[in-house]
Amino acid sequence: MRTGIYKTRHREDLMEYFETTGANHFTVNDVCEYFKSRGSAIGTATVYRQLEKMVDEGIVNKYIIDANSPACFEYIGEHTHHDVCFHCKCEKCGKLIHLHCEELKAIGSHLKQEHDFVLDPKRTVFYGICSECAARGAV
Amino acid sequence: MRTGIYKTRHREDLMEYFETTGANHFTVNDVCEYFKSRGSAIGTATVYRQLEKMVDEGIVNKYIIDANSPACFEYIGEHTHHDVCFHCKCEKCGKLIHLHCEELKAIGSHLKQEHDFVLDPKRTVFYGICSECAARGAV
DNA sequence: TTGCGTGCAAAGGTTTTGCATGGCA
């Protein structure tokens, strides 16, 4: 029989982890460390494979920041009204800022209507300088 | 004395390569292959290091497609005119679209005022699906 | 039983780094 997805213990554990961390972002490594520290380690490959499935299911978002940073995941659950968030990456300190902003969402509409381009916020990262680095006088 | 950047033969070679390839995009590997086939190979590390410098100077853009694909670079030269140019990259066909749009410029102001983040348009790329690929039904 | 899930290790690929040498200013 082909159900496609089994309800395994690890999948349950992951779901529970997601629920407890809420909308926070995490990397595959974060997940692995978390379970390892609790004595119930999960293999890296398993985490990747489960997350990939969940991305396909649409209950997890995957953000690609840059080539040398690990991918950033976000659990969104079954929320039909979930806002995809935007990311700003500081070119100086490397800090990643997550934004849920209505005004930025307007960019998507604008790009589609005026430029016929369907924006993918999951892959789009705004580069620039964060407030702290700017204050520090970084150039 | 500290000028910061030396005018080496390799740097000149790279510049010439960029001029001849125009606005086309290229990977580090493309560059290496090109010079290798002409008998004047350049080390991979050197290409990475020079390109990194040029990105800092703002004369080259670096695009991240996804974690397992090589980074894509684009020579943009000395954009002396103060007209900020935005880029949209199609995830399907790889086409790069250049936009001069007032409304998009507003993003910079918004990010700065509301989120205290100084956007760098030269390094920011909007990822998504272009009109042609959308029409073709690509998913 | 069938087929998916898992763990481990190894492989895959891109990018960075250490170190000695060579070149620009």
Next chain:
DNA sequence: TGCCATGCAAAACCTTTGCACGCAA
């Protein structure tokens, strides 16, 4: 003479894959 640039190889890094075994349905 001072830096900076380069080459080579090794290292670092994230991610995927092969394979044998375990578990869900």
